Structures are given as C-alpha cells and as structure tokens.
Amino acid sequence: MSEQRPGSRGPRRGGGRPTGPRRREAADAARTAAADTLEAVATSDAYANLALPKLLRERGLTGRDAAFATELVYGTLRLRGRYDAILARCTNGRPLDQLDPPVLDLLRMGAHQILGMRVPSHAAVSQTVNLVRARVGTGASGFANAVLRAVGRQDLDTWLAQLREEIPDDGAYLAAVESHPAWVVRALRSSLRAADRPGAELAELLEADNTPPAVTLVARPGLVSTEELAEQVTQTLGERGTPGSWAPTALRLAGGDPASLPAVRDALAGVQDEGSQLVALALAAAETLPGPDGEQESRWLDLCAGPGGKSALLGAIAAEREVHLLANEVAPHRARLVRQSTAALRESVDVRTGDGREVGEAEPGVYDRVLVDAPCTGLGALRRRPESRWRRQPSDLPGLTSLQRELLGSALEAVRPGGVVAYVTCSPHLAETSAVVEDVLRGREDVTRLDAREALTVATGTEVPDLGEGPDVQLWPHLHGTDAMFLALLRKNA
Template identity: 50%
Template sequence: MSGGARGVAYETLRAVDADDAYANLLLPRLIERAGLSEADARLTTELTYGTLRRRGTYDAVIASAADRAVDRIDPAVLDALRLGVHQIMSTRIASHAAVYETVQLVRRAAGAPASGFANAVLRRISRDTPGEWMARIEQSARSDDERLALRTAHPVWVIRALRRALAAEGRAAELEELLGADNQAPQVTMAALPGLADIPEGHPRTPYSPLGFRLGGGDPEPVVRRSRGRLRVQDEGSQLAALALTRAAPVREGERWLDLCAGPGGKTAILAAEAIAHDARLEANELVPARAGLVRQALAAIPRRFSVTEEDGRTRAADGADAYDRILVDAPCTGLGALRRRPEARWRKSPADVPELTGLQAELLDAAIGALRPGGIVAYVTCSPHLAETSGVLAEIRRSRSDVEQLDARAVLQSVSRAPMDLAAPEDGSGRAQLWPHRHGTDAMFIALLRRG
C-alpha cells in the first residue's frame, strides 16, 4: 500500500476490520514507519479515528448510494469507501480530491473494476450535502432508537445500555450529551508517577487527579522518553481508579498488593510508584503474553523490580489465598466506556459478548476476594458503564459471599480529587462510583471498593 496520510489511515482501517487490531496501538507504529510529517500525522489520526467513530452512519450512506447492503461489498473496498465518505461528509477536504484519492486506494487494493464501482458510489454521495444524506438515512429508521443510532453512530444496543446506566443515576436525560462526548477526540492526558516525577511547569493540571496534566498538543512520545517513562499518557479516570485502591485506607508498612489483570500496565505503574512510597510489595499478573510485555515496559520506569506472571487471574488468585492486603481487578469488559479512545469497540462488541464477560468478571472478583487477608481491600474496575458489568456483577458477589462489605468509593474519590466531583448516587444506594466522558472528561470508568471481613 502506498504511503501518505490516506494510505496509513487505510492500512489501519483494514487491520482493525480484518485482524481485530486496536487503532490506538497500531496507528502510532504505522505513522512512525511511514515517516509522516507532523501535519500528515495529524491528518492520518483524524481520518482514522473519524472514520472508525462514524462507521455505522457511513455504512448507511454507502448502502443507500450503492443500492446494496454493505455486507455485499468487498471488505477492502468498503473500508476505502468509509474513508472516502468521512472526507466528503465530515472534513474540509474538497470532495473531488476525496473521491480521486479514494478511487486510487481502491485501484491499488482491489483492481480497476472495483475502482470504477467506488468512483460511482462516491460521486453519487458527493452530489448531495451531508445534511441531505443524514435526513435521508434517518427517514429509513424503524424506531427512535435506530434514528438516534444513525445520527450518533452508536449501535442500538449500546444506546440502550448507556441509557439504562444513566437512568440508574436518575440522569437518563444526559444520553445525547454522552453520545456526543463519545464522538469527540479526547485531550491528551498525562500522568506523573507519584514520588518519581513532578508535573512539568507550564502545563495545565487535570481537574481531579493529583497526578494528571494536559500536554496541550503535539506528540507526547518525546515527553515520555525524556522522563524515562515516569511521565506517561494515561486517562484521568484510570489514574483515579488506581489511586482509589491505594488511598482507600492508610497503608501499613510491608503490605502485599496484587494487580490481577494488569495489561497494558498504566494502572500497574501507578500502583508500583505508590508501593515504593509506602514500602509495600506489588505483584502483577496478565494472562495475554503481549499485554504482559506491555506491563513489563510500563514497570521499566520504576526503580525497583516487580514480578509479572502470565496466568489466568482466577488461578493466580486461588494460589494466593488469604495473602494480599490490596488487589486491583481491572476486569476484561466490553470497553463501552472508552469509545472516545477506542471507537472500534462499539462495532466490535455485541450483546452476545456480555454474558460471557460478566461471568468472567464475577469469577475474577470472587477469586480476588478469596486472595485477600481479612480486612483487605479489592478495587473492582471496568472501563464500561454497562449495568450487567457493574452493579450486576456486584449483586452476584453479594448473593454468593457474606464476608465482604462495600466501601464508599465516591467518598474515596472525593478525598483523592483536587476538586469536588459530580458523582451521582446510584438508585441501589451502593457506594460504587461511575465516571463519565460528558460529565468528567474521562473514560466511563466504574469503580467499586470491597473489604473482606
């Protein structure tokens, strides 16, 4: 595939679609390999993430213009069409340039006949305004939720899950604000590892995390390299989740901690820095070898060696029964809380994934509680507000165990935060905390704290 901004964006889209790659991990490597200028790197990033975010909307437009369902279009051609439609409908790129460059991508990827098809479809789309296309596809919707899904580029099942999660806080009216926030590129947020790095002068602080600051533009990688990894890119919600565990109660010297599902290692690095400050011992575990490698990279910035095992978290916790004072269970989840940073997750997951995930989450949390010493604390964290993955899992644990009490995670976060946080009390009266992109500017991180009796 040819280089240039569009070529790199297209290569990323193909890898996401065909190989289940994660754009946030792959794209920086492809940009570096292609040697793109800063301006072209920005363009590539916008094209990639913009196309991924609004894929559902663009598919509806393509299906209408092509007069065929998108599953009848060759996937390599379809990804190029999505990229072209994004340029036509959502950027200032001239339509004729978007059409020409996309047709050339298709010609190189799929041959001349496919390029003729792409040319016809894109020229048909470019003849009408984006507003006219949106009105046309919304008229085809069979329900209000489907209409909202087309307008905001979220699957219907995700919209309904987010509405239920907001309604549990009495704030269902915030749904469209949340969907809009999901489609905005997040600011680059950095963390200074506590006790190992200071927030650089001149950078604005994050409103809540005492470790966080904004970079204010530009590539963060040189900042990370100069600090030897002690300044790192990390969402503010992730910073707060790690601090909620370490600061939920005073740390006693010699405590033993475990990060049970540690990949890719951002929270682990904060736990490690906090462990050094309080003379605690930290162990990390990550089942997936590639992600375990990322954990080791994250810990390379820490001036103390920490072990990283590669086991099923349920087995790892069972082998350490009654051994730990604090455990972080950052459980595998649907990722619906991180759609700003990982927009492909909305198209990759389905309702059928939820039961398997919630079963795993409950098993991990149950095993972690068993690995706690009496009085020990576990932080159950998901980057998803889906009620089945949050309050549903906690309800299952309460039904199956009588040896845990739920702490007030909202109060802990307020004590950690630099400023008061708008943390709604859920209708079930529990102490769990839910962060939101539209309300806090963070990922929709869920945090619950449980103490073993």
C-alpha cells in the first residue's frame, strides 16, 4: 500500500496552503489515495477505517486534503448502491457487472464528487478520467468520460425523482437510493416490525446507516473521568467534547485525531461507540444472586474479547470492584489488540487465546458475569464500516448463527448459579438476536431471561427511550444515535 501508483504525485512538501497548480496536485494526491483505498477494500478485503489512515500518513496528506480523501472513500462506499443505479442509466446499455472492477470503482468515486460533494462537475469528470487513464488505459478513459458527463447532466434530486418513477416497488427503491442490498433492507424491515416500530422508520434507519457517526470516546472508570478526558480534548485538539446521550462514560468529539490524546495513547480511554459501551455497562449493572457459598464476585469473563473495547471497559469496572476479568479471544492477532486495549489494566485483566466454545466444558460454573459479544454480520455498524453491507451475504447466516448458539451455550455452562450472561451482537437481524437466544434456551429450565431495560436504566441513571416491551434491548442508529446493538441478559438459576 505504501508504493506510489501511476498518476500519484506523492506527498505534498513544504509549508502553507497550496494554490493553483499545487492545490490541484494535492487534490490529485487525495484522489489517488482514495482510489488506492477503494482498490484495497475491493481486492484485499481491507477495511477503509484501517487502510485509509495508513495511506494518509504515508503520503503526508493532512487537513483539507485528508478530509477530501476520507469523504471520497466513505461516501463512495456508503452510497455505492445509489450511484450504481444512476450509473446503470448512463452506460448506453452496458451492464455494470461487465465493467472492469477498477473502472467501476472510479466511476462511483466520480459520481460521488458530482452528486454528493461540492466539486465542480468538470473537475470531477476530468480528474476521474485522468485516474482511469493512468490506472486502466486510454480506451477506458474515453468510456469513463462519456459516462460521467451523462451523470452530470442531472442533479441528485432529479436523478432520485427518476429512480422513484422507474422503480415502483418501495423496497427496491429504498435499496437503491439508500444504498443497501435488498436482502439487508428486508432483514431490517423485519427487525423493525418485530420491535413494533412503524414501517415508515425503515427509510430513517437506512438513512442513518449512511450518516457518518461522530467519533465517541470511552472514559474507562477508575482510569480517567469524562471531565478529565474533556479537558484533554480541549487542550490537545482545540475542540470541545460533549457528553454522550446515555452512557456516563461516553464523550463525543467534534473533530481531531483521538489517537493524539494522552489518555487514549495510555489506554485510559479509547474510541468506542456509545452502544458498545451501553451493553457492557448493562452487564456490569445486572443483578446477580449470591453463589452457593455466598462468596463475593471474583471472576468475570469476556468470551469473545477481540478487539478489546468492551474488555477494557468491563476490566476497568472489575478493577474498581476488586474483581478479575479474563478476556478470551480465539484469534491471536485480535488477542494482541485486546492486550493493547487493556494495557492499563494488567493487574486485573488477563488475556488468553482460546476457543470460546470450549470454555463452558473446561471451566463449568466458574464465572460471575460472562459477556458473549458474538461474531455476527455487523449489520448494526454499517455507519462505521460501510463496506460490510457489500461483503455480507444471506449465505453467511447459517454458519454465524450456529457459532452464536455454541458460544452462548458455552457461556451458560461457564457462568455460576446466580451469575449473569450478556448475549450481544452488533446486528439487529432476528436470526442473530432473539432467535439465537430462544433456540439456546429451548428446553432449559435453569435460566431466567432478565429485563435488560432495567439493567440499562441502572447503568445510565436514566430511562433510555424507545426500547420496546423487552425483555431484550435493541438499540437503533436512527433512534438512539448508536450502532444497532442487541442485548439479552440471562441469569443462571441459583
């Protein structure tokens, strides 16, 4: 990723804001970095939130240039479906799946500049055509020029009105203009219906998935307070942090690089979505019953700990309560991330590499609280990882839900009588949420399903609205401003 590609002019050197040719050179470098990131996402299964910052650092792109590249990447990925619907009407009948993938990605990037950014149409067309010529060839550049000129003949509102007229089915129309695969739209509609939410909220949810989320920090209890963290934000970033909507540990950033904060560098704080914080706080707040010998809580378990955000938050709370947390992670590289996240908690958190499905049998009845943050489709985090919607397929669900059931079953064996298990997914898909819990509990009489809303109220000190009738909690981007986290709390009968 660090090598310079054809058409790239490398990092801008020297001080001051470039103007004229130097300004265009910086913009070209930003476009090249965006194109390289999109190529890595498409061909190497890279994640934009990891690949792009690395490229920006390597090429010396900062400030406006970095922001331009970032918007190009994330806007293109988020709105790919919308732009595909428009591009398909500008290729003179040539199906998009017959285009070379690099050409199609660059056409999407050009369409985003024309329809989704304040880039003059002539500049968007000419610079995109230059990229196509440099990366693919002269013949493809002529085709790209014709297609993008056709895109620019109408503004976005006109294009959307045309799509509404030509796509009469509401679901298909929403899938196109709100840029979600049709199967995801159907799944989200079913999840909203199961939560007794109005059908009109589907469009709001899809739109929320396409809205860039604010960066949210977590102040890990006992390590740094939100007030201290806010002071660091002001002093280091020159910005004012604002408290989260619900979690007492959350602080939102208006801008700036959170990695530059001393508390983040020292693992006293971290970047963590507020919904992710809430489910961990709810587990810590849930009521356990005394064990058989009446002893105090002493051992907690995070069964699927990578990359470590929830482990670090739970570990900080555990340290305050003089409890030990074991963070278990099956993948060694993710276990390393957990160690980084919990670096300030070495005395109260141990990180272990192992298969969570085996813990229940190996350590039955050992733990007071167990978190199962199960691997899932990630459909609840599309705001932050927009490429996930294009990678996941319905065929992924059987393997994931089988794993989820095994992990939850293992957790219920590992927890002691009177202890609590939190089953969590970053997905609202019913097959991954309530269906898994119901399947695992079917035929069991030794587990009580707790009202997770009550634990959330204890954790936050307020009643979080729009949680439905319970007992489980489903958070929503369009209602709560968080990822769509699911939480079920299960207590092993004493």
